[in-house]
Amino acid sequence: MRHDFTPPISRPGPRRRPVLTAAALVGVCLTAAGCADGDGGLPPGAAQETASRSASSSPDATASSPAPPSSSPSTGSGSTKPVPRGPLSGRTVVIDPGHNPGNRDHTREINAPVKMGTGTKECDTTGTATDAGYAEALFTLDVSRRLRTLLEKEGAKVVLTQDGDRPFGPCVDERARIGNEEKADAVVSVHADGAATGNRGFHVILPAAVHGDGADTAKIVAPSRELGVRIAGNFVRTTGSAPSNYIGGNTGLDTRDDLGGLNLSTVPKVFIECGNMRDPKDAALLTSKGWRQKAALGIADGISSYLTR
């Protein structure tokens, strides 16, 4: 069904810098009665698909197929046009559009196991979709491209891990490697979730402390949290969406040690699940171009706030 969504704050005209800190913004949202969308959360354990951590909709699900490893190149998609000078000049941001629209046609390749620090995972997954068939992989590409445009206007060098320019993937380890090799100042992996109806809102996923098997997140845990908190606060402000009602205890933040894209990163990195594609109300937002622009703006402002702090 169509959900006509009006955010509490709109931003006509030129972009302005956030006045409040992201932490304050999150705090405002969490203490304001009007912040939650009023759907009511499901009881703990009812959020099957996401909470299980192993559903096909999760950013990189548990490996189950011993397929041969993929050998795709490790190069991101950089912009060719000149970037104007701005507050982010000299900074590099890697944006990781989750999944790939072509993954569904490359089952063998994306099922190949890759090491991810706390075991092995599938190279990549297909991602989820709305009930009407709008694929998460198309959503992530669209938001990532909008995000690139916004960040380049501020002077940042922006690299996408894929830009719809490769048949599948990259694998999750390669997605991390692209950020590492770019020596990125910040990396954001863009996703939308696939949880049960009634589960709503966004959450940012932060790297846990992981050490071993090629992974060492000790140096990125704290800066990644800083990045994530700022993105969460700005996402609330630009979209009007509430933090997830089914994960993260209404903080909009979750910490995980089972995502190769985070475990293998050596630079500050977070994932964002922008909403739940399987919930009709969230799906109405996620399929709206106008809402996706607000989502990109919130993520961009969070990154910008982090890089100029």
Ligand code: ZN
């Ligand atoms: Zn995803």
